[in-house]
Amino acid sequence: MRLWQVLCGAALLLSSALVSADPLADLKLFYAEVSSLSGDFEQRLLDEDGDTLERYAGRFWMQRPGRFLWLYDTPYEQQLGADGETLWHYDVDLRQITMRDAATSLSGTPAELLGGDLSQLDRYKLTRLSDADGLEWLQLLPHSDSSDFEEIRIGMAGGQPAQVLLSDRLGxxxxxxxxxxxxxxxIGAERFSLQVPEGVTVVDERPGA
Structure with a gap:
């Protein structure tokens, strides 16, 4: 379950090099101006001491509403994608694709927050934090106790998210x-269309499947 949460959390972020004046205003403008984006990413899982436990890297594409594809190159090849209705995870080494309902699986995750509209912010208490590492930081605390993340911090630069830190309830x-x-x-619609390679097992966990 954690792998889905971590990959989804990565699904819809972007970075730049310039620092601007109001991170909350910039985040709201991000919703209004950005309908699609693509780029490269690095993702790390840190323990309580800040040491790296896992490291991922690859490329991604996103298009509102609710469409994205993340291609993980390291440490092993995998894909996470959504077409607005279905969310899938393809483990290339295991030759297995797991399919889930996107609305249910993404509910309350950072992917839904940054890939949705401005109303998503209503689910969080937002606080302006001190600047650090050349970024202006926002803290997002979920109003719901059912959230898998205890805290989300977004570092804004150049009018858009540059870094995101997701702290779970396990430390x-x-x-x-x-x-x-x-x-x-x-971005063509085919980018977000699931293509099942020959010989790959499909595990369909969608309701009614």
């Missing part, structure tokens, strides 16, 4: 940084 933190981004690129 671990997922840190995400994205690079070489293209803002509002044209």
């Amino acid at each position: 671990q933190t997922t840190a995400m940084i994205l690079h070489d981004l293209k803002r509002n690129p044209k």
